[in-house]
Amino acid sequence: AQSVTQPDIHITVSEGASLELRCNYSYGATPYLFWYVQSPGQGLQLLLKYFSGDTLVQGIKGFEAEFKRSQSSFNLRKPSVHWSDAAEYFCAVRQAGTALIFGKGTTLSVSS
Amino acid sequence: DADVTQTPRNRITKTGKRIMLECSQTKGHDRMYWYRQDPGLGLRLIYYSFDVKDINKGEISDGYSVSRQAQAKFSLSLESAIPNQTALYFCATSDPGTGDTEAFFGQGTRLTVV
Numbered sequence: 001a002q003s004v005t006q007p008d009i010h011i012t013v014s015e016g017a018s019l020e021l022r023c024n025y026s027y028g029a030t031p032y033l034f035w036y037v038q039s040p041g042q043g044l045q046l047l048l049k050y051f052s053g054d055t056l057v058q059g060i061k062g063f064e065a066e067f068k069r070s071q072s073s074f075n076l077r078k079p080s081v082h083w084s085d086a087a088e089y090f091c092a093v094r095q096a097g098t099a100l101i102f103g104k105g106t107t108l109s110v111s112s
Numbered sequence: 113d114a115d116v117t118q119t120p121r122n123r124i125t126k127t128g129k130r131i132m133l134e135c136s137q138t139k140g141h142d143r144m145y146w147y148r149q150d151p152g153l154g155l156r157l158i159y160y161s162f163d164v165k166d167i168n169k170g171e172i173s174d175g176y177s178v179s180r181q182a183q184a185k186f187s188l189s190l191e192s193a194i195p196n197q198t199a200l201y202f203c204a205t206s207d208p209g210t211g212d213t214e215a216f217f218g219q220g221t222r223l224t225v226v
Binding site for chain 1: 145147152153154155156157160168170202204214215217218219220
């Protein structure tokens, strides 16, 4: 069965420090990969997506993610976290002709 | 105006009541989806529709039904609401004509069943 795993439920990072959020997927073939962010009380905003080509993708708000086929991973990174990045982050995957499947999310807290 | 609009935004209902959540979109997309979000569980797919005549069950369809009244409208019904259906519900759309590369989400409906 298709699945998405975000191993970290909650992460706390100091403001200005780097960030990496992990995502692993289980699919028969390379799926389409996404990261979404949800600020408190808000809807979902797409940060970035990967379909093919360069395995390092750039997104909005200074985020990037790297697809590693050998590890079935699509980890999200940011070199310097800002207090406004505190939110919940969701990794999602989809194969052609199917619906998005989400991970359970990682809550990011930013300490000053 | 939002491209994907959900109504109502908030609703409190009693156990056993029938309730309908509505979703309309102005994006012209064929594909529409309903998800529910629970703390610690992420978003889980309830139903999805790839066109007006196509309805598919998702991971957690029990206790729910849907209606695709038109390309732009996709409603989710709880025939007899129960407290564990208290959740945040999201509607989404996507467009196969552009490679179905992204899903667009509504702002969510917060449903409380008491």
